[in-house]
Amino acid sequence: MMYRAVTFSLLLAIWLVFSGIYDAFHIGLGILSCLFVTWISSDLLFDDRSLGFRARLGQAWRLGGYLAWLGWQLVLSNLHLLKLTLKPGAMAEVEPRITLYRTALKSDFEKFLLANSITLTPGTITIKILGDDFYIHSISKFAADGLDGQMERRIAAIFAPAGSGSPSPSAD
Secondary structure, three states: OHHHHHHHHHHHHHHHHHHOOOOHHHHHHHHHHHHHHHHHHHHHHOOOOOOOHHHHHHHHHHHHHHHHHHHHHHHHHHHHHHHHHHOOOHHHHEEEEEEEEEOOOOOHHHHHHHHHHHHHOOOEEEEEEEOOEEEEEEEEHHHHHOOOOHHHHHHHHHHOOOOOOOOOOEEO
């Protein structure tokens, strides 16, 4: 029950911040929407219910570090696409391809975070997920080479229990 309350509270806080309208109708609509989303998806956010508050706080801290790292990767990818766009002759580097990436991540939320991180990165998009296999379209060899497993290792480290190693991903 606590996890559902936390999920609801997080969703409602986000709703209130982004809606910016604080009349009874909109707040009531936000509460109803957040209750519905909490009911259908609370297992997605908190898959392992055995962790305590301290462990969750650690995960939140590591997630923040990951998001900062991801932000830097987005800058680097944007610079690569800017180079492809503006540098004379750089269009020769455009070699679209689909890469099969096999993940060792187990939870749906970890896979969701990986797929969305890949898609957010300019030049790559996750087009299909079948079990542990991700099919990723990339605009160039440089973008495809960026699928080296570092993103997955960082995501695994966020959710790994203390003292455990992270899984070893592979790209085909």
